[in-house]
Every structure is written in C-alpha cells, then in structure tokens.
Amino acid sequence: MRPLLRTLLLWPVLWLALSQTAAWQWLLAPLAAPGQTVLFDRTSLAALALAHVEIVGLALGAVLLVALPLGIWATRAAGQPFLGAVRSLGTLSQTIPPVAVLFLALPIFGFGRQAVMLALFVYGLMPSMQGVLTGLSTVSPAVREAARGMGLEGFDLFRQVEWPLALPALLAGVRTSAVLLTATATLAPMVGVESLGTPILAGLAVDNTAQVAEGTVAVALLAMLTSATLRSLEHILTPWSRQTA
Amino acid sequence: MIRLEALSRHFDGHAAVEDVSLEISGGTLQVLIGPSGCGKSTLLRLINRLIAPTTGRVLLDGVDTATLAPEALRRRIGYVIQGTGLFPHLTVAENIAVVPRLLGWPKAARRQRVEALMELVRLEPALATRYPAALSGGQQQRVGIARALAADPALLLMDEPFSALDPVTRRQLQAALLDIQQRVRKTIVFVTHDMEEAVRLGDRIALMQDGRLVQNGPPDALLRHPVNAFAAAFVGEERALMRLARHSVADFMRTEPPFPLAAPAVSANLPARQALSRLLDGQPVLLVTGPSGEAVGQIALQDFAQE
Ligand SMILES: Nc1ncnc2c1ncn2[C@@H]1O[C@H](COP(=O)(O)OP(=O)(O)OP(=O)(O)O)[C@@H](O)[C@H]1O
Ligand SMILES: [Mg+2]
Numbered sequence: 001m002r003p004l005l006r007t008l009l010l011w012p013v014l015w016l017a018l019s020q021t022a023a024w025q026w027l028l029a030p031l032a033a034p035g036q037t038v039l040f041d042r043t044s045l046a047a048l049a050l051a052h053v054e055i056v057g058l059a060l061g062a063v064l065l066v067a068l069p070l071g072i073w074a075t076r077a078a079g080q081p082f083l084g085a086v087r088s089l090g091t092l093s094q095t096i097p098p099v100a101v102l103f104l105a106l107p108i109f110g111f112g113r114q115a116v117m118l119a120l121f122v123y124g125l126m127p128s129m130q131g132v133l134t135g136l137s138t139v140s141p142a143v144r145e146a147a148r149g150m151g152l153e154g155f156d157l158f159r160q161v162e163w164p165l166a167l168p169a170l171l172a173g174v175r176t177s178a179v180l181l182t183a184t185a186t187l188a189p190m191v192g193v194e195s196l197g198t199p200i201l202a203g204l205a206v207d208n209t210a211q212v213a214e215g216t217v218a219v220a221l222l223a224m225l226t227s228a229t230l231r232s233l234e235h236i237l238t239p240w241s242r243q244t245a
Numbered sequence: 246m247i248r249l250e251a252l253s254r255h256f257d258g259h260a261a262v263e264d265v266s267l268e269i270s271g272g273t274l275q276v277l278i279g280p281s282g283c284g285k286s287t288l289l290r291l292i293n294r295l296i297a298p299t300t301g302r303v304l305l306d307g308v309d310t311a312t313l314a315p316e317a318l319r320r321r322i323g324y325v326i327q328g329t330g331l332f333p334h335l336t337v338a339e340n341i342a343v344v345p346r347l348l349g350w351p352k353a354a355r356r357q358r359v360e361a362l363m364e365l366v367r368l369e370p371a372l373a374t375r376y377p378a379a380l381s382g383g384q385q386q387r388v389g390i391a392r393a394l395a396a397d398p399a400l401l402l403m404d405e406p407f408s409a410l411d412p413v414t415r416r417q418l419q420a421a422l423l424d425i426q427q428r429v430r431k432t433i434v435f436v437t438h439d440m441e442e443a444v445r446l447g448d449r450i451a452l453m454q455d456g457r458l459v460q461n462g463p464p465d466a467l468l469r470h471p472v473n474a475f476a477a478a479f480v481g482e483e484r485a486l487m488r489l490a491r492h493s494v495a496d497f498m499r500t501e502p503p504f505p506l507a508a509p510a511v512s513a514n515l516p517a518r519q520a521l522s523r524l525l526d527g528q529p530v531l532l533v534t535g536p537s538g539e540a541v542g543q544i545a546l547q548d549f550a551q552e
Binding site: 146149238 | 315344
C-alpha cells in the first residue's frame with residue numbers, strides 16, 4: 001500500500017508545481033528571445049495538464065475496453081483460432097502513425113476530440129493488447145494442471161488462477177500504453193484540442209523555445225509520474241512477483 | 246478401493262495406456278513404475294479424470310467415475326503433480342488451503358488445517374506467508390504434498406513427488422511419507438521411475454512398459470521373480486541389494502548369545518543397507534542394540550547371505 005500512497009501523493013504535488021507560474025517564468029526566461037512571452041498565456045499550464053490527463057485517461061479507458069475482452073476471448077478455447085489475428089491486429093494498429101490517423105479522421109469527425117481519441121486509441125492499443133495476450137497465454141501448464149486437478153474449471157480457473165497470474169504482463173502492457181499515450185497526446189492541438197502539446201505547437205510556430213520547453217517538461221513530468229503510479233499499482237497487485245529465493 | 250477395468254487411452258492413434266486392469270485396495274501404497282513415457286502420468290490423470298479413457302472404466306469404491314461430476318471427484322482426490330505446480334501468486338498457506346476453500350471450509354478451520362499440515366510435512370511455520378518462488382525445491386515439494394492432503398482425501402495421487410531432489414532430502418521426504426502413511430492411512434498411487442524408491446515405499450509395485458501393465462505385486466515378488474526379461478532388466482542387477490531397502494538390521498541379526506560386546510554397536514532398526522555398508526567397510530561384526538541400548542544380537546556379513 002505504501003508505494004502507491006506515495007505516488008498518489010505526488011499528483012497534487014505535480015499540480016502545485018505546474019501552477020507556480022512565477023517559478024516557470026523565472027526558469028524558462030533564459031530560453032526566450034528578447035520580446036517573446038516566456039510562457040504560453042492563453043491557458044494556464046495546470047489547466048492544459050488537466051486536459052491532457054483527461055484525453056489520455058479516456059483513450060486508455062477505450063483501449064482497455066477493447067483489449068481486455070478481446071484478449072480474454074482470444075485466449076479461451078472458443079477464440080483460440082483467432083489468437084493470431086488478434087495479435088496481428090494489435091501490431092498493425094501501432095504501425096499506423098498517429099498523425100496520419102488524425103488527418104484521416106478529419107473528414108469523418110471534423111476537428112475536435114473524436115479525431116484525437118481515435119488516433120490515440122489506435123496507437124495505444126498494441127502494448128495493452130500484447131500484455132493481455134502474453135499474460136493469459138503464458139500460465140504454466142503445470143500450474144493449470146494442478147488447478148484442474150484440484151477441481152477448478154471454467155470461470156473459477158480463470159478468476160482464481162489465470163487472471164491473477166496474467167496481471168504482471170498485463171499491467172506492464174497497460175503502463176506502456178499509458179506512457180505512450182501521454183507522449184502522443186501532445187498532437188491533439190493539431191485538430192484543435194488543447195493539451196500540453198498546445199504550448200509546444202504554438203512555440204514551434206513562432207520559434208519560441210521557452211514555450212516548447214514549457215510543454216515538453218510538463219509532458220515529461222506527467223509521463224514519469226503516470227509510469228511510477230502504475231508501477232506501484234503493479235507492486236501492490238502482484239506482491240508475489242517480487243519475492244524470490 | 247480403486248479398480249481400473251481394461252483401461253486404455255489413445256492419443257492420435259498412439260496408445261499411452263493400453264488395457265490396464267488393476268485393483269488397489271484401501272490403505273495401500275501402490276507404486277507405478279516404468280521407463281519414461283510408459284504412461285504413468287496418463288494413468289494417474291485417468292484416475293482423477295483430467296483425461297477421459299478411450300475405453301475401460303475407473304471404479305472408485307465401486308462407483309464408475311464417469312458418472313460423477315469431475316470437479317467434485319477431483320476435490321476428493323489429492324493430486325501431487327509432476328513438478329509441483331504450486332500457484333506462484335498464492336502464499337504457502339493459501340496454496341495448501343485451496344481445496345478446503347473450494348469446499349467452503351470456514352476460515353478458522355482452514356487455518357488450523359494449514360498449521361497441522363505444515364507440521365506434518367515438517368515445514369517451519371514461518372514459511373506460511375512466503376510465496377513459492379522464495380522456497381527451495383524440497384520445501385516446494387513438501388507444500389505440494391501438504392496441499393494434496395489438505396481436504397483429507399482418502400485417495401492420493403502422487404506423480405514423482407520427490408524427483409529432482411538431492412538424495413538426503415529425498416530420503417527425508419520418503420521417511421516423512423511413510424510416517425504420514427502410518428498415522429493417517431491413505432490409499433496412495435505413487436509414480437516414480439526410481440526402483441529403490443519404489444521398493445522402500447511401495448506395499449505393491451506395478452511395473453509398466455509402453456502403456457501396458459507388466460507385473461504387479463509386493464516388492465519382494467517383483468525383485469525375486471520378475472515375470473520376463475524386461476522386468477528383470479528393469480529391476481536390475483542390484484535387486485538383491487534393493488530388497489534390503491525395506492529391511493532393518495533386526496531382520497537379519499542373530500539373537501543367540503554370547504554377544505560381541507566389544508564390537509561397535511548399531512541400533513536394531515537401522516536400515517539393513519547401512520549395516521551392510523559398515524560390514525563391507527571392514528568391520529567383521531557389529532553389536533545390535535535395542536531401544537534402551539541393551540544388547541539384543543549381532544550381525545556379520547554371512548548373516549546377509551541366508552534367507
Ligand atoms: N496430452 C497428450 N497428447 C498426446 N500425447 C500424449 C499426451 N499425454 C501423454 N502423451 C503421450 O503418452 C505417452 C505416455 O506419457 P506419460 O506422460 O503418461 O508418460 P510417463 O510414464 O508419465 O513418463 P515420465 O516418466 O517421463 O513422466 C507418451 O508417449 C506421451 O508422449
Ligand atoms: Mg510422468
């Protein structure tokens with residue numbers, strides 16, 4: 001419980017840090033050319049971060065909503081013939097550049113959130129998908145036989161043995177997806193959705209290094225904290241995967 | 246009581262078990278032995294119905310197991326799998342308590358049972374909260390045995406439970422099993438491919454070859470009268486020595502006085518092999534002593550030569 005609590009406490013700390021406008025101003029001032037505004041000033045950094053987290057959270061939710069049932073189904077007897085296809089789907093989805101998806105989605109959804117969600121969903125699917133499949137398909141045959149030999153079948157076998165044993169690989173996949181999505185969500189402003197990418201794109205457009213740095217540093221901090229939080233979640237959910245002789 | 250009736254199991258036309266009929270009476274430790282791939286594990290899985298027979302039946306206390314719900318059947322049968330198969334995500338205590346939990350035992354009863362079983366298989370109580378990855382191989386196999394015994398099944402299937410252990414630990418666990426068997430009499434089907442282990446543990450030994458039963462009977466019968474060349478070769482040239490595995494010094498000593506009081510003393514219940522080894526080491530005679538150290542007999546090399 002401790003490590004999770006610690007990382008969770010870091011979230012308000014990050015929020016506070018992002019809200020210290022004066023400090024950011026002071027830190028980034030050396031990077032700004034004379035006459036440039038140091039910080040992006042249409043929206044506060046903290047508000048941008050919140051929007052960023054929201055986009056990533058929604059996209060990750062969509063990823064899980066698809067990856068979990070699909071992965072579970074593909075590793076059951078009924079779905080086994082489709083295991084290869086599901087695996088390829090995950091891989092394929094990540095080979096499509098998110099920028100391309102953004103612009104392909106434009107004629108359908110127009111500017112706005114839906115296009116961003118689609119791009120993030122497609123790009124973030126693979127690691128989670130892979131994690132679910134790896135986790136569920138690598139339960140050792142000896143463990144499975146012991147479980148069945150003790151009278152565990154079907155849903156009991158899944159819930160009490162296969163699922164908990166799949167968690168380490170599954171959660172690692174989800175963590176990779178989350179970090180990937182946090183980085184990729186910087187593209188959102190390309191279709192008119194605010195995120196921590198907004199100061200980066202705005203800065204790039206007018207050659208303002210300070211604003212590019214502002215967004216970049218914030219995204220990096222957010223990605224690190226996201227990763228650390230999910231790691232500590234893995235830690236408490238799979239205590240057994242740490243102890244060895 | 247288990248009765249296997251003309252049991253066969255084929256995999257893609259290849260017979261893993263072929264026409265095996267075998268009766269195992271209650272309280273017997275029945276060993277299944279044979280070379281790798283002869284169908285021992287398959288036979289165990291047919292008994293707890295992890296696989297269904299191609300032909301034939303398994304009767305448990307006179308009831309055809311095909312008529313029983315497989316899950317319920319398996320919860321009544323302890324199963325020690327080849328290679329332990331402990332659940333990595335459960336602690337030692339949780340591993341042991343799996344079947345009692347499935348059977349809906351209350352928590353307090355489960356805890357008591359776990360404590361008693363850990364003592365029975367000689368696992369330190371402190372290990373209860375460890376995960377299997379943090380145990381030695383011997384400790385893992387003890388947990389596997391405790392887990393199989395958890396719901397006090399009348400029938401126990403053990404698939405090479407002591408394989409891959411050093412000889413000392415192996416002997417310890419064999420002794421522990423015999424000890425447990427004395428205290429809580431079970432019907433045990435014990436798979437091994439180690440002849441010495443079979444002789445030490447088995448009330449009866451069934452020898453298998455290519456899925457078929459070659460010979461079944463008490464260890465002495467198999468050792469003295471192998472039915473064919475395969476059985477003789479499997480039992481091996483050391484079969485006379487093997488027989489010693491079941492005997493203690495008391496079975497061979499001479500009890501007529503006078504006793505060689507100056508000779509080194511050994512206990513009457515020392516395994517006969519160990520006494521023989523000391524005699525072969527150059528000791529002409531050994532004094533045999535009883536439980537309170539009194540002289541009860543003597544033993545020399547020639548005592549082993551007579552039947
Ligand atoms: N599920 C299966 N599918 C196909 N063939 C199998 C299956 N299970 C066992 N066999 C085959 O049946 C034969 C007997 O296997 P089994 O595992 O019963 O041997 P064993 O006597 O336990 O061997 P070992 O001492 O190596 O454990 C082998 O030829 C094996 O390849
Ligand atoms: Mg086997």
